[in-house]
Amino acid sequence: MAVESSPGPLDASRLEIKAVPNPKATPDADNPDLMSLKTSTDRMITASWNEERGWTNPQVVPYGPISLMPSASALQYATQCFEGMKVFRGYDGRLRLFRPLYNCERMLKSATRICLPAFDPQELLKLIHKLCELEAPKWLPKDKPGSALYLRPTLIGSDSSLGFKVPDEAQLYIFMVYWPAPKSVTINGGTAPQAGTRLLASRTSAVRAWPGGTGAAKVGGNYGTALMEHGIAKKQGYDQVLWLYGPDRQITEAGATNIFVIWKTSSGALQIATPPLDKDGLILAGNIRRSIIELARDMFSTVTVNKELQCEVLERKITMGEVEESSRSGRLMGVFVVGTAFWIQEVSEIGFNGESIKVNIGATTHVLLLRERMTEIMFGKRESDWVDIVQESG
Numbered sequence: 521m522a523v524e525s526s527p528g529p530l531d532a533s534r535l536e537i538k539a540v541p542n543p544k545a546t547p548d549a550d551n552p553d554l555m556s557l558k559t560s561t562d563r564m565i566t567a568s569w570n571e572e573r574g575w576t577n578p579q580v581v582p583y584g585p586i587s588l589m590p591s592a593s594a595l596q597y598a599t600q601c602f603e604g605m606k607v608f609r610g611y612d613g614r615l616r617l618f619r620p621l622y623n624c625e626r627m628l629k630s631a632t633r634i635c636l637p638a639f640d641p642q643e644l645l646k647l648i649h650k651l652c653e654l655e656a657p658k659w660l661p662k663d664k665p666g667s668a669l670y671l672r673p674t675l676i677g678s679d680s681s682l683g684f685k686v687p688d689e690a691q692l693y694i695f696m697v698y699w700p701a702p703k704s705v706t707i708n709g710g711t712a713p714q715a716g717t718r719l720l721a722s723r724t725s726a727v728r729a730w731p732g733g734t735g736a737a738k739v740g741g742n743y744g745t746a747l748m749e750h751g752i753a754k755k756q757g758y759d760q761v762l763w764l765y766g767p768d769r770q771i772t773e774a775g776a777t778n779i780f781v782i783w784k785t786s787s788g789a790l791q792i793a794t795p796p797l798d799k800d801g802l803i804l805a806g807n808i809r810r811s812i813i814e815l816a817r818d819m820f821s822t823v824t825v826n827k828e829l830q831c832e833v834l835e836r837k838i839t840m841g842e843v844e845e846s847s848r849s850g851r852l853m854g855v856f857v858v859g860t861a862f863w864i865q866e867v868s869e870i871g872f873n874g875e876s877i878k879v880n881i882g883a884t885t886h887v888l889l890l891r892e893r894m895t896e897i898m899f900g901k902r903e904s905d906w907v908d909i910v911q912e913s914g
């Protein structure tokens with residue numbers, strides 16, 4: 521009944537900022553340490569939560585180790601979820617986030633799935649803005665347009681009880697790291713990642729996600745369990761696992777990216793297809809995935825576009841049998857994977873059942889055009905209501 525005793529919400533307006541005693545030097549772009557993804561900026565934002573009091577005031581603190589009991593829920597029972605997003609330095613000097621509320625809302629869904637506390641996604645977004653505003657002037661300077669930093673909001677159960685239960689304590693932290701840009705080459709007049717990604721289809725004994733599981737949530741538990749198959753793929757010279765599901769070998773995702781195929785139907789019509797977000801929850805609803813669907817519909821499916829580009833954009837079940845058949849009959853025009861971390865990458869090969877399906881990169885220009893459009897939006901070369909400008913003081 522007393523308002524004061526109800527648990528406090530996450531409130532970005534109560535942010536407390538601590539000084540950074542030992543700011544780091546920014547690394548050179550060719551520093552090999554950058555490739556290790558261990559290079560963080562100076563600061564992070566933290567907030568903790570417990571069941572009675574709710575959220576504490578968020579704080580900006582130096583990036584560094586966090587304190588947890590060995591019995592902490594996240595360490596023992598994988599009560600953990602996270603987000604991945606980027607902040608971009610545009611050619612006009614401004615800082616942009618890409619459809620970031622989607623990530624914040626998705627983080628709430630992931631948190632709910634794994635019994636971590638709720639928060640207002642708008643407040644999380646305000647905290648993300650604040651961290652970008654503080655860190656970008658030094659770490660993403662205006663004289664380096666076209667670069668980006670990767671943001672990792674993370675929520676963990678910090679309850680130290682070894683009992684198997686919903687955690688009654690949690691910690692939120694938001695930090696940023698350097699993320700190397702994929703090396704690129706010029707194909708058909710546009711830029712493409714060096715050689716194309718090579719995917720190895722998962723074995724029938726390995727499943728990433730299943731109906732009722734956590735495949736649609738961004739939780740650490742999905743990743744640890746995928747590492748064994750990933751290791752097998754790497755050992756065989758592949759880059760990522762193509763996760764298949766079910767006896768009909770449906771394609772779902774590749775590594776931690778969503779996947780699209782471009783093919784011709786038997787009547788010769790072009791289609792871009794990606795597996796659907798169905799009630800089974802096998803697929804993570806990527807921000808880039810939905811953006812590519814929307815862009816492709818806008819750019820390629822109207823009657824006004826160039827006949828060669830015109831195609832239908834579909835969310836539908838795709839089986840390996842269909843991919844093999846389209847390859848055999850010369851109808852497979854391209855495969856590409858999308859996600860915040862590495863954008864849009866062409867797939868050059870799929871290993872499946874001991875055989876290799878070669879995919880021709882550059883058979884159509886759709887991927888180049890989509891990549892170009894996304895890049896223009898993110899770096900402010902094209903107006904779009906998908907971007908959220910971070911205001912920097914001074």
Ligand SMILES: *Cc1c(COP(=O)(O)O)cnc(C)c1O
Nearest residue numbers: 776777778804806807808859860
């Ligand atoms: C994060 C993630 C993606 C890509 O999502 P984006 O929002 O586009 O970055 C795809 N699949 C999995 C399993 C992921 O964890």
